[in-house]
Amino acid sequence: KNEVEQSPQNLTAQEGEFITINCSYSVGISALHWLQQHPGGGIVSLFMLSSGKKKHGRLIATINIQEKHSSLHITASHPRDSAVYICAVREPGTASKLTFGTGTRLQVTL
């Protein structure tokens, strides 16, 4: 079973700061997802990637398959970015099953 670890568990930043959240996994994967969960539970998919780098607005996700590591970066952070960010991986051949990390709770203050 894939072990997915995220760091840090909690992160407080001031508005405007550059933020990095890390995700490591133990077994080879076919895809990695970054998800955002706001208070109240709603989950939004931010990125799905299997190699390289993706960018959407102020969010950037990178993955290094050899090192089994992914990072989520937020540039020019804003209080509305406050949420729990969750990394999830899909192993080859599982077709469907995602294994999730426990999440990183981000609080961005003014």
Added chain:
Amino acid sequence: GAGVSQTPSNKVTEKGKYVELRCDPISGHTALYWYRQSLGQGPEFLIYFQGTGAADDSGLPNDRFFAVRPEGSVSTLKIQRTERGDSAVYLCASSLLHNYNEQFFGPGTRLTVL
């Protein structure tokens, strides 16, 4: 169009009772997933449907848990003889196909077993 919807949003029940949780996926999405999220934890996979059939139910914790999707759209997660440890947020997600498609999540059903 509408996103994934789940009903009820909250369910409080007593230990030993039977509960049903409903998921309405995005229209046209053939893949449907159920997850369970305990407080302070990431979601945990329960079961995956491709069309009407359960393609992977390896995450169901025991035989008290069962899910159906008879017409390939709406799905119901059924829990018999509920236990306090079943208390969690039950999340449903759907995707256009499977494997390489983004999953769209519903708001979840918060189940509390007293």
